[in-house]
Amino acid sequence: MDQHPGVYIDGAWRRSANRESAAVVNPATEEPFALVGVATDSDVDEAVRAAECALPGWAATALPVRRAVVARMAELLEERAPELARLRSLSMGAPYRSSLKLSNSAGLLQMYLETIDEVQFSQVRRDRFGDSLVLRRPVGVVAGIVPWNVPVRNELKKIIPALLSGCTVVLKPALESPLVAGPLVEMLGEAGLPPGVVNLVVGGGDVGEALVRHPSVRKVAFTGSTATGARIAALAGPAMKRLQLELGGKSAAILLEDADLDATLPSLLAFGFGNSGQICASLTRVLVPRARHDEVVGALAEGASGLVVGDPMDDRTTMGPLVSQRQRDRVLALVSSGRDEGAALVHGGSAPAGLSRGWYVAPTVFGNVRNDMVIAREEIFGPVVSVIPYDSEAEAVRLANDSRYGLHGAVYSRDDAHALDVALQLDTGTAAVNSFDIPVSAPFGGVKDSGFGRENGVEGYGSFLEYHSYKLTPGLAAAMSRP
Structure with a gap:
């Protein structure tokens, strides 16, 4: 050794x-x-x-x-x-x-x-x-x-x-x-x-x-x-x-009514499940118009099923394990709390099939999540994405800001100017328009907790x-x- x-x-x-x-x-x-x-x-x-x-x-x-x-x-x-x-x-x-x-x-x-x-x-x-x-x-x-x-x-x-x-x-x-x-x-x-x-x-x-x-x-x-x-x-x-x-963070991605889901999905997958969800700015709350809830949940579940979870040294792998048993157990406990509180577990929620060793958690998608549920409040720091429906843009902004955290956020729309108008209302240190990344020349940090x-x-x-x-x-x- x-x-x-x-x-x-x-x-x-x-x-x-x-x-x-x-x-x-x-x-x-x-x-x-x-x-x-x-x-x-x-x-x-x-x-x-x-x-x-x-x-x-x-x-x-x-x-x-x-x-x-x-x-x-x-x-x-x-x-x-x-x-x-x-x-x-x-x-x-x-x-x-x-x-x-x-x-x-x-x-x-x-x-x-x-x-x-x-x-x-x-x-x-x-x-x-x-x-x-x-x-x-x-x-x-x-x-x-x-x-x-x-x-x-x-x-x-x-x-x-x-x-x-x-x-x-x-x-x-x-x-x-x-x-x-x-x-x-x-x-x-x-x-x-x-x-x-x-x-x-x-x-x-x-x-x-x-x-x-x-x-x-x-x-x-x-x-x-x-x-x-x-x-x-x-x-x-x-x-x-x-x-x-x-x-910490509990960042929200707001999909507006006109968001192009095909264009948006790669960003949601990369920054909901990237690094096995172990990123402080991960987009772990996805806020969607109620009429588009099932569409977005289905697309996220399908995208999550396409991720290759496995040995980090294998070139085919796109998502590895969590860092420790303690972290894996904490994530699974929070997943259980989501089920107990009535959220719909659509994909994942356990170790992936065929991986008997390693601290793996499959990419997990919850639908019909309320913003007062534990999985919407706590920083999970694992590959768990919660989809939260809203009825108006004003409610979407209120839900995004209804968090003790204020690190990051994102807004997606076919209308860049409209998306920016909504992003400017987020109580976060940073926010992105039709993207996740903030250029490294911009200051990065959070507000609130x-x-x-x-x-x-x-x-x-x-x-x-x-x-x-x-x-x-x-x-x-x-x-x-x-x-």
Whole structure:
């Protein structure tokens, strides 16, 4: 069984202080295939102190040098994509074919390289009260805590904007899928990143809490469940740490009366069942005109039956298992609650036939769902789509917004302008028209229980930078304003 170290500090691998390891389990076979070292509180302290020591030098590094590291990292990602894709598929079950694209991670880095040039780090301001110098400086040591559902992309979304902003990082991946983090930190070193700028500690919730509590951590960037986000906020609040929380979702797709179902269906299938439904922005509530309910339910069921569920390493597979037995059991319990509350189970709802091993759940479609049912309220984080009928557009908007979450949404219509008018009424951080995706140059994040702060785009640097203002004499202001 492969052994992977789980502590990387100041540019070198370390054995964890307690020398303990955790098994990484292949969800398609239910068998451990690797061991990873688990950090202790003392490892966390060393990692944060290494990041703190590296901070002054990295913050003072010229932006072109920081950009060069990230540009080289983008090249290395493409070169080592097969290795990263294999680790990703083995640890959390995503089909290798889709993992090989690594969710366009190289493109994500290119976006960061383009948008960092839009950040104004220094500005002289003049008003009737005098002149001032306004600087934006790195916030300091950042704790990046990521979930298991999209390895590689999750880690990069925490590391790269921090590095370009001049911050240093301690990264903590989830225990379910920790293995890509090791190659990523090694690649950053190969790309020219100085020791100590990015450090790694693998562990569970206790390691995460130690990292959040550490007095030298100035910002926590977290993606994960709303419950964990609330816990992080409670721990970080007394120390006034900066927070960026990208949390849960229960996103609604509204099909308007004139929606072209043939054109819409591929999007609903891809983003209801993609990654086995383990995406925070998944379109898990499909709101349809009552007169079109049966048509849409039938099309979704037929589309779901065409998905190939199986071994993630098989090129024919389009949907793999859930990440763990615990996650599989939770999803099946929520499916049972849907049946108990009177929703119509049209497709799926159990393990697929012929798969006796692995934590699989067949793509599941419920019809005649009410918005007050548990399956319409809770983030299931599995391949379960609920179809909810409505009687008017106003009711559709009300139902979409009747959720404690507000991460994402989508509206489908043959009339793009009409769809946009409806999308503008959604109480969500993002929404799409006749699509699912939001371009990576746009800020991404949620409202309500879906968190706060934004990733991506020029806005994604905001919480990595602090404003500092200085009063200037007229002579200084004039000198600084010269080209």
